[in-house]
Amino acid sequence: MSDRGRILHPPRRVMPILEVAGLTMRFGGLTAVSAVGFAAGRGEITALIGPNGAGKTTLFNCITGFYRPSEGVIRLHKPDTEPVELQRLAGHRIARAGVARTFQNIRLFAGMTALENLLIAQHVTLMAATGWGIGAVLGLSRYPAAERAAVERAKRWLMATNLMDRADDPAGALPYGAQRRLEIARAMCTEPALLCLDEPAAGLNPRESDELARLLLDIRAQGTSILLIEHDMGVVMRISDRVVVLDHGVLIADGVPAAVRADKKVIAAYLGEDEDSVPA
Amino acid sequence: MSASDRGGPQARDVNRPRPSSRLQLALKDALVATAVAAALFVPLVALRTDIGAGGGLALRFRWKEAAILCGLVFLGRLALVLWTGRRGLRPSTAPGPWTDRLQQAGRLAAPAFLAVALVLPAIPGIDRYELDLGILVLTYVMLGWGLNIVVGLAGLLDLGYVAFYAVGAYSYALLAQYFGLSFWICLPLAGIFAAFWGILLGFPVLRLRGDYLAIVTLAFGEIIRVVLINWASFTGGPNGITGIPRPSFFGLPFSMAGGEGTFAGFFGLEPSVSHRVIFLYYLILGLALLTNWVTIRLRRQPLGRAWEALREDEIACRALGINVTTTKLSAFALGAMFGGFAGAFFATRQAFISPESFTFIESAIILAIVVLGGLGSQIGVAVAALVLIGGFEVFRGLEEWRMLVFGGAMVVIMVLRPRGLVGTRTPSIALGKKRTISGDLVGEGR
Numbered sequence: 001m002s003d004r005g006r007i008l009h010p011p012r013r014v015m016p017i018l019e020v021a022g023l024t025m026r027f028g029g030l031t032a033v034s035a036v037g038f039a040a041g042r043g044e045i046t047a048l049i050g051p052n053g054a055g056k057t058t059l060f061n062c063i064t065g066f067y068r069p070s071e072g073v074i075r076l077h078k079p080d081t082e083p084v085e086l087q088r089l090a091g092h093r094i095a096r097a098g099v100a101r102t103f104q105n106i107r108l109f110a111g112m113t114a115l116e117n118l119l120i121a122q123h124v125t126l127m128a129a130t131g132w133g134i135g136a137v138l139g140l141s142r143y144p145a146a147e148r149a150a151v152e153r154a155k156r157w158l159m160a161t162n163l164m165d166r167a168d169d170p171a172g173a174l175p176y177g178a179q180r181r182l183e184i185a186r187a188m189c190t191e192p193a194l195l196c197l198d199e200p201a202a203g204l205n206p207r208e209s210d211e212l213a214r215l216l217l218d219i220r221a222q223g224t225s226i227l228l229i230e231h232d233m234g235v236v237m238r239i240s241d242r243v244v245v246l247d248h249g250v251l252i253a254d255g256v257p258a259a260v261r262a263d264k265k266v267i268a269a270y271l272g273e274d275e276d277s278v279p280a
Numbered sequence: 281m282s283a284s285d286r287g288g289p290q291a292r293d294v295n296r297p298r299p300s301s302r303l304q305l306a307l308k309d310a311l312v313a314t315a316v317a318a319a320l321f322v323p324l325v326a327l328r329t330d331i332g333a334g335g336g337l338a339l340r341f342r343w344k345e346a347a348i349l350c351g352l353v354f355l356g357r358l359a360l361v362l363w364t365g366r367r368g369l370r371p372s373t374a375p376g377p378w379t380d381r382l383q384q385a386g387r388l389a390a391p392a393f394l395a396v397a398l399v400l401p402a403i404p405g406i407d408r409y410e411l412d413l414g415i416l417v418l419t420y421v422m423l424g425w426g427l428n429i430v431v432g433l434a435g436l437l438d439l440g441y442v443a444f445y446a447v448g449a450y451s452y453a454l455l456a457q458y459f460g461l462s463f464w465i466c467l468p469l470a471g472i473f474a475a476f477w478g479i480l481l482g483f484p485v486l487r488l489r490g491d492y493l494a495i496v497t498l499a500f501g502e503i504i505r506v507v508l509i510n511w512a513s514f515t516g517g518p519n520g521i522t523g524i525p526r527p528s529f530f531g532l533p534f535s536m537a538g539g540e541g542t543f544a545g546f547f548g549l550e551p552s553v554s555h556r557v558i559f560l561y562y563l564i565l566g567l568a569l570l571t572n573w574v575t576i577r578l579r580r581q582p583l584g585r586a587w588e589a590l591r592e593d594e595i596a597c598r599a600l601g602i603n604v605t606t607t608k609l610s611a612f613a614l615g616a617m618f619g620g621f622a623g624a625f626f627a628t629r630q631a632f633i634s635p636e637s638f639t640f641i642e643s644a645i646i647l648a649i650v651v652l653g654g655l656g657s658q659i660g661v662a663v664a665a666l667v668l669i670g671g672f673e674v675f676r677g678l679e680e681w682r683m684l685v686f687g688g689a690m691v692v693i694m695v696l697r698p699r700g701l702v703g704t705r706t707p708s709i710a711l712g713k714k715r716t717i718s719g720d721l722v723g724e725g726r
Binding site for chain 1: 585
């Protein structure tokens, strides 16, 4: 079926992985996000775009538990489990529920090696294997096997992000592009159902952006859904299955990339509104 | 080395100032330093108030002493600048020559220290005094290692660590006094009580960081001390607790009587005071090594890594599903527990404790040991404790001047090595060879 056919029909019925409904976030008198609702499809890449200050990162922080939304519901639908209402969970429980994130300004553990960064991401699994730390101190538990498995997983992601030769280097000493990739690898080591990326292509050169796009497609192919904020429209239009556009905290468009690109309101939001095109 | 000395031969020719200008520069620099010294020494040294003949204050001038000091500063600065160049002494967190030696040869240094520590009582010429000093140093090594968990690994600045030391000491003293429990039962109890108080302190300060955390922990330390002073009916108040039972050797007391049921009697030895001192020495050595062993093991495991990750970036930790609350509390509790063990040991060694022993200065000394040694470095902390506590005793002959020597030494270390003696971090795991990580990259916690 052609893209064109898909645009004309109502949105495809893909099972959602994340469902956001009526989400509002107010900071005092300022409403950063206002009654936003959308769904991110399972096994899809959903892009969240919009001009600066549109409320994308605020929305992201609500989904990943860094802000508690003023109103609204955020539901995570993992396969074969009951939906989880993320806005009710404590910050660290959201990650355990299966939502991993990266940060706009990279937040790696700079003084620790790439490998250590990836092992910390598996803290929850590893900690369970140590028997609350006590068993492992005494050398009694199944910890060594768990750690070997964790190192194997870390190696797999180091390989996937092309960082194998930098495994023992401190994360803070890696070049910028490598830090971006390592942050994605770290998020993936938590084995998320939904990976949230905040401007992963920011500051990357065109070749690195291409590599990133390939990496994201690989991640999708392995079954992890992706929600990303991105300003690099080349990347967004190339890899996204669906694009959600915010402007001044309000959802103004939601559809497949080609449809969104042609949307008048989106163009107006990005380029500034023309006098003639202001809707009545 | 000055910057000009580092360049190639050509750069050297261009950049190096001609000798006359270099001398001028040095003279100028030395004069500035002398002016600063004069501004300090004139009020501090040259003017002195004594009690005069009539009982009132009389001002005495000591211009000669002040002039000598200023002259020394002038000559010293001149020599320094001429020798190394103006920017000669630079702070550095990179592995320096001695850190390198300490860490690279760490596999040698640490066992060497350990070996010396183990055979110390048997070394000829080691007397009661030296053993007592060894016990004191080891107590601080243990406290340093305990605080290192909180400050060095988890990056939580704790200015009230002595509170846990006090809790441990009083736990043992009071349990022994009221219930007649023996040292070996009280030791774990003291650790548990201290850990409990660590958690109790941890809860309110979970959301605090940096300066605010420091202030609250400082206040907590003082609260514990003030309660100990004022709750006289329970703790004995400022008079403290006397007659705390000495530890026994698996039920055999160290007694000068030398009867059937004593240590000396059981092993058929001549009763001697040194038996108990040697026993105490090995006891604190064992406790310190336990602290070290637990810390080293935990550092290579999820909990220890989570502590370090917490120091690096708390927000990222949360995004990875790490429960920041329990991780912080575990660091507080474990650090406090070792403080409690050390406190119980202190009580049994002294046989007398009073709130006097748990003032803020103790917290400051322990923190100084950790900071001077290098946050997170086990060997660095041990060396710092040895230098700080041992050095303090060695310079006893200098009387009041030793404080000056000491402060000077600390300033020099902090100017040259802002991240402590061992400012680098060793990774907890590596695919290939473990390479040390420069202190610039490692977070200090907030």
